[in-house]
Structure formats: C-alpha cells, structure tokens
Amino acid sequence: MACVPEKLKNKKIGVLYGGTSSEREISLKSGKAVINALRKLKLDVCGIDADGNVAEKIKKEKIDIAYIALHGSMGEDGTVQGMLEVMGIPYTGSGVFASSASMDKNISKLLFKCAGVLTPDWFALKKFAPVPEIKKYPVVVKPASQGSAMGISIVKKASEFAAAAKEAFKYGEEIIVERFVKGKEITTGVLDGQALPVIEIVPKGKFYDFKSKYAKGGSKHIIPARISENAHNQAQYYAEKVYKTFKCRAVCRVDMIVDQSEKVWVLENNTVPGMTETSLLPDGAKAAGINFEELVLKIIECSL
DSSP states (O other): OOOOOHHHHTTEEEEEOOSSSSHHHHHHHHHHHHHHHHHHHTEEEEEEEOOOTTTHHHHTTTEEEEOOOOOOOTSSSSSHHHHHHHHTOOSSSOOOOHHHHHHHHHHHHHHHTTOOOOOOOOEEEEEEEEOOOSSSSSSEEETTTTTTTTEEEESSSSHHHHHHHHGGGOOOOOEEEEEOOOEEEEEEETTEEEEEEEEEEEEESSSSSHHHHHHHHHHEEEESSSHHHHHHHHHHHHHHHHHHHOOOSSSEEEEEEEEOOOOOOEEEESOOOOOOOTTTHHHHHHHHOOOOOHHHHHHHHHHH
C-alpha cells in the first residue's frame, strides 16, 4: 500500500469526471478508477460529474483538491483549470497554458517544431477555406482539438479527402492534414518530468482508433517497445522535452511513431492521459514498478 502523506489525510478530494465532451464515457471510466484508488488509500473522496453546474457542485461538496479526470473539451483544454484557478482550488495535472496548447494540435506541432522535436509535416484547415494542393498521399486527417482518435481518418487518395474532412469537421471548426508516417506506434508517459518505459501499441484494426484505444482486446501494449535502443532513448528524450516545453505539471503522455529507418516522430501531447483499465499511462507506470494507487497518489503529490 502506498504511503499517504499526512497533509492529504485531512483533505477532501473531488474527482472531476464525465463532463459534456464526446469523450464523456471514457472520462467516467477514468474517474471511477481514480475514485476507487483513492478509497483504497482511505482518503476522503467524492465524484463530481462536471456538467454545466460543476462550479456549484464543487462549492456544495467543499472540496480542498480537485483531481481532474476529464478528457476532451472543457476538461482537457484549460477551461476547467482556469475555473479552478479563479475558485482558488488546487488541482492535479497541467495548468491552463499546457492544457490549451496540448489540446490544439496545430499549436502543439508549432511548439514541437520550435523545440526541435521531429513531427510530420502538416497544414491546418479552417471550415469552408480552400484546400491547398496535396501532392502526396496518404495523409492523416483529424480534428485540431479532439482526443481519443475521434474523427480521424487515413486518406489514401484524393477522392477520399472530402469525406474524411467532413467527418473531422464534425468535431470543430479546424482540422489538421498531416503527412502519414508508416511505422510502429509508441507512447511514453512522463511522471514528474521523468519518462516512463516506452510502450509499443499494436492495434487490432488498421490504426489506433477509438475502438482500439478503449475496447478490451482492441490493442496490445508491448513493454518494452520492439524498437532499437537509440529509438527508445530518443522517444524518452522527446517525451521529457515536450513535458518541459509545454510547461506540463505532474504528468503527460506523448504519442509518437517510429518509422522504418528508426526515426522517431512526435504526434501529440496528452495532459490528462486515460486512467482506465486499458489505458497506457497506468501500463507504463506498472512497468516502472508503480502500481495504480501509487500512480494516482504521485500525480496528486507532484501537482501540489
């Protein structure tokens, strides 16, 4: 059993979960897992479904600390973080800037480039704007501000582009069109600035889509990833670099691809990684000798 610091024993922790985004169901699972972990640690905890009345619910519960288990818009984009700042309630994870910048894939990729982190070429496209000429397929089309692989498509030829763009635009006013990089999908969690073991993701489907992420048996997590030592070290270096560049706090998870020449490409940064039974961050922590309860506790301690 993880050792609970004295300063947390008399605090009430409110786990914010659910919410109103398209990732609500996943957030509910993450939140429930965190609540169960905190109960095992014998801490005072309550769950708060973060709907439009979340501020009133927080006041009513009189919480001392907010544990953010919200995925998607309103919870992962800096919105709820800003509200908690105004309310004067300490919370887990990254602040407003890191959350907002990470959620916006176009801004994220600009920051990757500025930091010297390799990322596939891309362009952002607003709704109803003219589409620049795409000289080489395949490309990846995805919403600019959406997680959990919602609205993402791999487009292999020009005739498929319009349908893919239409699907991505269901989730916002801007989309990203990114060069497709063929290779092994990997991810690395970062806990308090230190990279966790690199995980290779092997989806059952064509790529790591929503079903592969969250359905039982939808993908295999291989630890350590079947990549070269150089690629492994590069992935961990990039993950820690992203954590520092975005000014993350406590935790993040960086998704990457290793191409056939063992070059590592960074795709995106997640400031509120999933905490479900099929999630990657808990698997990476487990490989580093940190069980689920210890992981939850460490996220709280590092955040405070």
